[in-house]
Amino acid sequence: MSSLHHYLLLSSLLFSIGLAGALIRRNAILVLIGIELMLNAANLNFIAFWRYGPTPAALTGIMFTVFSISIAAAEAAVGLAIILAAYRHCKTTDLDQMNSLKG
């Protein structure tokens, strides 16, 4: 086991924690946070492969991670705005209670 494997194992563990959070939480905001965790795990993979890859001078891993962080920020803003709009409509952020298409 090289130390690249340790980073990959850590990132898959973080991905699974984020997936569990997205699947089992009731609060919509915390589901969004679980999705952020999964994105972070993917970013950690990019940086680890960049560091241990054959050509770290090419900067591809860093560039992909920077763009991925920007997209994650935009996704968080839009997701939270949608949750706010849904809260205004349904008066709740509980996903088990948001079960009608036409409220």
Added chain:
Amino acid sequence: MTLSFMILAVITVAGMVAAVGLRNAVHCVLALTLGFVGIAALYLQLGAQFVGFTQIMVYVGAVAILAVFAIMMTHSPESATSPVFSSRWLMGSVVAAAVFAVLAWAIHASAASVQALPSQPEVTVQQIGDALMHHYVLPLEIMGLLLTAALIGAVVIAMGHKEEMK
């Protein structure tokens, strides 16, 4: 496996598990910032300083604060007594554990072996800026357009209708 990696991994995983499992949503976000800082420290350990500080600025500085604002704006009194996890939490946990098992097995069985640690690459912010302005200028422009559209859209969605606000 170095000691610093162990410490950072434990801090990150503890923060993330607390972010998923705690009862109070604000506590969840505070634990989440701990996990984000741990990931930023892992980036620094891997030699990606720019990404590490970007992680701290964007996630700890912006996304976590945005989440706290959203939680406080949607706070409802009955949420203190209702159950934290969804009704089918057991199935979700099993799926997540199965995903981790498959990923860990794939990583363990993979032939990707690193003979020796490549020398620490010297990546300065100047190099990253050069690459962004020359090789990656089109993705950078598209990213700016996407961010503008997304943030305007977020404001429009969150603002609601005029008659509802009165």
